[in-house]
Amino acid sequence: MAEALSIRSALNHALENRFTNLILKSYAQNLVLTLHSQEPIKEIYGLLFDIHALPSLFSSISFLFIPRSQNAKADSLAKSAKSQLTHVSVPG
Template identity: 75%
Template sequence: MAEALSIRSALNHALENRYTKLVLKSDAQDLVLAITALEPIKEIYGLLFDIQALASLFTSVSFVFVPRSQNSKADLLAKSAKSRFCSVALSD
């Protein structure tokens, strides 16, 4: 769910900044498969619909699976952001 929300957010951000071509890489293999093969995941059906609708607005868009082991910088950044978010949420 979190990865799907991130992808939807990234697509919105790219559109707001007038990007026309985009390559999104993710370590969420099932999600990439659901997006590219149009194989819905019941729990996030609405998010998948949003992602596909937003993706259709680009001249070119692709979704690529990248194993976490091959993308350690992004994984560390995501873990750091999650840690900071959880700290802020707990202190509120």
């Protein structure tokens, strides 16, 4: 789910910044395969619906799988963000 949220956010950010061509690389292989096949995953159906609707707004878009080992910088950022989220306490 976190990767799907990130992809939706990246697509929205790209649109807001008027990008017309986009190559989105992810180490979430199952998600990338799902995006290519457009088969739903019921746990993230709403997110997938949004993600499937957004590509039509780009001139060209590609979703590619990239192994974590080949994208150490993004993996490090993701781990750092996850670590910061686990330290946030919610009152109540």
